[in-house]
Amino acid sequence: MKTLLEIKNIETYYDLIYAIRGVSLSVEQGTITTILGNNGAGKSTILKTVMGLIDDQPDKGVIEFDGKRIDGMDTEDIVRLGVSYVPEGREVFEELTVKENLMMGAYSRKDRAGIKDDFKRALRHFPALGDRLNQLAGTMSGGEQQMLAIGRALMSRPTLLFLDEPSLGLSPILVKKIFKIITDIRDEGVTIVLVEQNARMALSISDFGLILENGRFVMKGDSKTLMEDNDVKEFYLGLRCEESAKGYQRWKRKKRWR
């Protein structure tokens, strides 16, 4: 399999905060890779660093996309190369209609025919959006906004798609739906990197998983192996390795990867 994204030893600072402390990662084409971690571990920062959204970062390290070095490039150029990003909390343009939002995703493209195809494709994935093309995005529900955000990201015809917590604030049924669509998108050949808090769901659809803690990966493996790991079970899947005799338990065992 071909390596689509290669991150080598990146370090990122948010002002004075040393957020990413040396991270290397390779993402293979056509797979879903999940990055798990607590709040503040640096998951989103990795995505933002790759997208060139944090000024003058990464401080150190190399990022290669499809064999081409992209660290230090402008975000719009990175998008043009075929990387797309759905930020946490969707961030659709609330004052624009659904249609306008989708078209914004194709802002950097010139090929009208291609844009039309992709518009159709987005609506095929998200039929609900087709009924509301003229509705203002801000008036839609959270789930619909999430769909719109993913649809908008697809409009740039990415080969690599970053999804930052797509399940945030959605009902369980919607989460299922979104994750189903994510696998459909992968099946179309789009490589996906997923950052998630909903570990169970994310691992169930992904091929590889990594666990980030304090700006460093502490564990990696294929998703099945990770789901069997005792630490992952305890800290990310909410399963107890040892049941308390009193039937419930508040404390957690000490992490063994520290």
Place this chain on the structure above:
Amino acid sequence: MTKKAIPQVFRETAAKYGPRVAMRKKEYGLWHDISWNDYRQTVSTISAALISMGFEPGDSAAIIGDNCPEWIQIDMGIQCAAGVAVGVYSTNAWQQVSYVVENSGASFFFVEDEEQLDKWLKFRDEALGLKKIIVWDMEGLNAFNDPMVMSYDDFLETGRRFLETRPRLLEDRMDRVKPEDVSMLVYTSGTTGDPKGAMLTHKNLIWMGRAITTDNPMYDTDEVLSFLPLCHVFEQLFSMMGHIVHGYTVNFTESLDTVNDNMVEVSPTVGYAVPRIWEKYYSAIYIKMSDASWFKRMAFKMALGVGKKRSVLKMSFQPVPFWLEGVYALAGLAVFRKLKKRMGFDRLRVAYSGAAPISPDVLLFFQSIGVNLIEGYGQTEGTGVTCISRVGKLKFGYVGPPLTGIEVKIADDGEILVKSPGVFKGYFKNPEATAETIKDGWLYSGDVGEIDEDGFLKITDRKKDIIVTAGGKNITPQYIENKLKFSPYINDAVVIGDQRKYLTSLIMIDEDTVAKFAQENKCQFSTYKDMTRHPDIIDLIDKEIGKANESVSRVEQIKKFTILPKKLYEEDGEMTPTMKVKRKFVHEAFSDLIEGMY
């Protein structure tokens, strides 16, 4: 001098210091003071509660939890009720906890929180001797109801009521405790077989509390930081024995993760830690320095050179030339003062390393930067300390002369024998083991060593750890391991070679320094495991081993090594609570890696 037992000494000290601060505890970001009056009051309440619930003199009670004032207060409360206190490591799995609780015959069990309570719930059906379980942190247990379990607050309330009605009873009980009575059981970490409970008497503890400060004085104005496990004799030396004798202040860290920060806040005047912690500080300084600007790096290098030169002279009892003292003083002002302040070492008058052998080179490093780190040697069975260097009088590679009042001699086979008022009474309910350890009043330490013409003791190794190679050479693995551990990239090492043609080693790398090296040299890795397998890292460790090999004889050289793919944990039984690698465990668990090297 040792006519008094702990309750009486405690009572006197508490009366003497009254409103002064005995302990400090950091909670939710704030330091809280506990005066000697408060300490005394709480201890009385605990003792009274125990007595009211049928705790008889000589009964034992167990305590499990992380370091906090409650731990010490309960410990003292048990002893003032003429009982025997038994500490259990909070990191122990329930099976080990069960063993200690049952073996000690404890009738009361003090547990810190829900996590520890859950351990008891696992073995409650077997521990029939227990009358009551007292929990001092009830968070998450409000809905929990069990006739056996009592909250600490309710327990104290019982004690208060009892004190009001029968105030004299407790004082009488405290008066009746005799110096020969057993005051605590300290369970040895047990690298082989079940742990054994060493019986320490009031006399042992009081004597040691005074003895450790005879040679290196301590004062009531001193501050110490408590973070080593309280059930270990090393922490008890300072948090309890020395404390009630001298009346200084014990500071409890917020948690084990905040030791470094708390160290800076408290800036103790007397420090103590296990070698692993000193080594960690050494690596941290190393990292900090390699990150500094060129100018700072050069300044540090020069200052360290001066410091080393002076320390080497001092540690071989040679006069230090006047000019060197001058330059050293300058180096101290310009470089070391700031460095020490950042780590919270600026007020340290003396610092101790114990519970495991420290690499002499690490010790020299700290001496060179002006931290007065001194190694102590001893064992639980001798109430902690046998030999210790005196401030300003250290010898490179030696643990120092015996503590004043201790006799040390070397047996024909090299074993170190000890006679002192600190020698324990024996192992609890284990006369065979006691007979093997104490013969004719001499404590057989199990360590091999030699005494030089100045009366300084040098430890060679544990008797049972000595390696005999296939070529018939006797080799002391500890010596080589300490050479390896001096590398900032190597956290721990286990040398192997018994009945083998050559020596090999399992290496545990230091995550921080190695990760930094990897980053700087663009070695890609994502997890710790990846890092241990990276060819560049293996190469790095190979070079470090090469350096260590240069300073040992040919038969002592490490021919092959393997980096362990995982970190070792106490909870998994891989390390002792004082952060020593369990050799036996490592040999078994990684036997395939070991075989791979032969």
